[in-house]
Amino acid sequence: MRTAWALIALFWAALASAESRPVQDLPWEALIPAGFSYADLAAQIEAPTAPLSSLADDDPEAQRLYSAMRDALAQAPVVDAYDGLSVRIAGFVVPLEQDEDRVLSFLLVPYYGACIHTPPPPANQIIHVETQGGFKTPGLDEPVYVTGTLRTERHDADLGSAGYTLYAGSMTPYL
Template identity: 45%
Template sequence: MLRFWIVLSLWGLASTGFAADYRELNWKNLLAPGEQAAVQATTSNQHNQVAPQVSAAVNPALDRHAVSLSGYAVPLEGDGQTVTAFLLVPFFGACIHVPPPPTNQVVFVQIPGGVPADALWDAIKVSGRLRVEDAHSDLANAGYRLEADAVIPYAGQ
């Protein structure tokens, strides 16, 4: 298993160049300016209730920027061995438990060539170009799309 993560990490570094090419984001950066408290309160109030997903304003300043964001994957497309599209969410189990996070806390990720499905069980870091654009799936709606250049294990900080 360790060899798998080393190979995946090297693949991610080789395909992206240097991490300095990407702006490191956290989940608060995805919230629209001035909406942090309202979205967080809505999320915490609805966490254990069956309710529809909250549609929340995105941060338009992030459109078309090269970014890195860490989180958890909810696989959407692939062949069982490789995943080519997934939702990136801020906490484990999001979208599987109801309600999903607000739309500005869900990123629809596509990765050409895919990533090994086994690589998505733990926290990951995704790097690529972010678009402020809606995406819809059976599990949740997303306020952002990201064409990934790399998916690597999240090393923490």
């Protein structure tokens, strides 16, 4: 147990050191690799056996298509060049873990309602955010800036798959 705590302390110390580097403002579009095409993801999904408009939500064919679509979106590629950079990015918080009025880990998404409404965005448009101690929970409809070290680490959650993980040092209102 002592070793685990030592590793955690070293990680957060490295994060604090990384945050002393210049912070790069990062737009969401930059997280999509050059040449990426949604058509490439769509090609991974077997065509429906019936017109989509004829399928009810609980139809097995609709469920198969939705599952295939989520799987394809979860595999969207990331931009490896951003691994380890100190960044600031604006987005909306989708809480994963909370403690009273603080959010401890969350998904950061580019638009309001992403991950809550289906389907979720592709993995290169979802960032899993880890905090040390959490941040005051904003409203789900309130955009924020999150600053920290970005890693190309995947994280799968019930609400969607993130292609990036951000080890956050701060979260501020988007102004």
